[in-house]
Amino acid sequence: MATSGQAMGVQAAGIDIAGQNVANVNTPGYARRVAQLETLPGMGVALAGIGRSLDRFAAARVITETGLQGAATARAGALANLEQILAPSQGQTIGDQTSSMFAAMNALSQSPADATSRNVVLASAQQLAGNISSTAASLLTERAALLARGQDTAGELNQKLGQIGKLNQQIADATAVSADSNSLRDQRDTLVRDVGTRIDVTAIEDGTGAVTLLSSGSTLLEGNHVSSVDVSLGATGDLSIKFRHPGGAVDNVTTKVVGGALGGIREARDVDAPKIMAQLDQYAYDLSTSVNAVHSAGYGLDGQTGRPLFKPPAAVAGAAYAMAVDASVAGKPDAIGAAKSAADLPGGNDNALAIAMLGEAPQGGASTPEQAFVAILGGLGTTKAAADSDVKLRDNTVAQADNLRESSAGVSVDDEMINLTRYQKSFEASMRVISTISGLLDDLIKGM
């Protein structure tokens, strides 16, 4: 009877565990609990413990894959913004406005003395320069926004690392006294996964149950010693990502951060955006320089020459942001140098024609302005398309990894119903054993 009574207690615990599993079927990070039964020496059964059904390999893979997914998603999002800046879904692109300016110049060549045609040229040049400059400003704003996002991400990371450090301590304390630490581990695993979406991380659990988090070739967390992640602007204007360790040591891990949202933000901010900015600067520089070279040789209706159409760029870097119609021409349609000599005034159109024909001529490199801008858009489009594909791939691999983890750690309501029935039947059988023994004892007593 004692054996059966003990067994009833164990089966009741099994029913409790099934109930716990069903209750947490939708709890993120929950690993289903398994009653660990063992045969007692001699006779009977005992509940040796409550285990977490968790495949550590699968769990680690989830963290790795979510890190890659975080990086891909953050980068693709930033690239979508860059794409919208350079190729807005509404309105004209820089390429369209470049074509418009050359077309206006061509129209002026047919009416060099016409004030309206001159005003149209001036307006199109101002629109083009203004759009190039505002596009460059938008790219800078996007970089600033990515810095802020990186810093927000670092703040979230530090908060979660602090929580993991505390949980590590609590788990170690619980393990030391053989108390149940499963719920704490569930919470910690969820937090580690959250960290993994923000920075590439590897989690290693030690004998005390505490995890050590390694990232970017450095230690992010060990036991309850938590390093802080610091994101700031480096001397070159790029992101600087540092781990500040509890002892005061600092690791600059900037170039080693490739995973998680932070990795994606860094890639978009310091690789993709500067590349686009450099191409836009080169475009603005080549366009200004080539147009100015011809325009400066032309004569305005006022008989003056030597005036550039665009403010001459000091250097390639920053040429896009600084682009503007030159002060000597701005607001002065008569200053547009359409004629090649003063003797040709007012009907001379050779210079206007020569500027219009620059639209078909290679400038700077081997490309026409039209081809140069299309190359920028094409390059960005290809990069963004690859990033989008990467996001899809990572979504799928995360789904696979999640399935692998869920396959061992997830709760199946049907399984738990079967377990409930199983434990219930065992409980009833044990009761039956007690009832049978009790009946036998009654019979024995009556026979005495």
Add this chain to the structure above:
Amino acid sequence: MRITDNMRFAQMTLDRQHSAERLAKASAQASSGLAIQTPSEGPAAYAAAAQADGATSRLNSRHETMSRAGSQLDLAETTLASASDVLVRAQELAIDMASGDKGPAQRAIAASQIDVLRSTMLSYANARGTSGYLFGGTSTSTPPVNAAGAFVGNDNVIGVEIADNVVVSSNVSGATAFTAKGGRDVLQDLADLSTALSTNNLAGVQVGIDNMTASHAQVVNARTQAGILGDRFRSADSITSSALLTIAKARASAVEADPVAAYSDLSRAKTAYEQSIAVTGQLLSLPSLAHG
């Protein structure tokens, strides 16, 4: 592999999202008529469309300038045709007045007629188009021939680009049409004829007849030049129009959605979405031991 409820729900959610994405994309294509709307949706196609847009802008601009230049040349040709008529009339008068049966009084009247014709010729030489004086070269804002009959314009060319790096003149030289640069100073010849008639100088009238013939040939030659240039513009414009059509087709094939294919895709996406919803419903209604 052990399958849990959450795995089934996650898969259902993922599949439904994919179906919804596909439906949204097909809807956008069908409603906008565009298969490619951003560079990342098709970098090569988007680049082709952007290049086509640039080429279209360039060719449209060329088309407009050629049309304007063609109109100017048509006006120049018409003006020169009228000028040649004036010289024919002057020549007829001169031939008539060279006859021995005409007296000084009749020749004096003819001289005044020649003066009117000269005045008409002066107005033709100073004819204006939409971009200024037709025959002043690049001196388009002042009359190329002053009241004294002196040519004060220039012989410069106003070029128009008719193809990549191909520039042709869009103006007829007034100097060649009306001044000694073309062989005869037409206005001076008319003035000389008038003088010969008013002074009853028969020899001068005879010379005037020859001069009118030469001047007429000179103006007709200029008119022919205007016609040839006009034809060249019309021919180039026709080629440009064809090129615009070709580019428009190429652009359409690069980025525009085929309406039939777009509708078909939309129908398929709609069916797939409906099926996804139906399958999700079926999976959600699967019996569970929890309900037993």
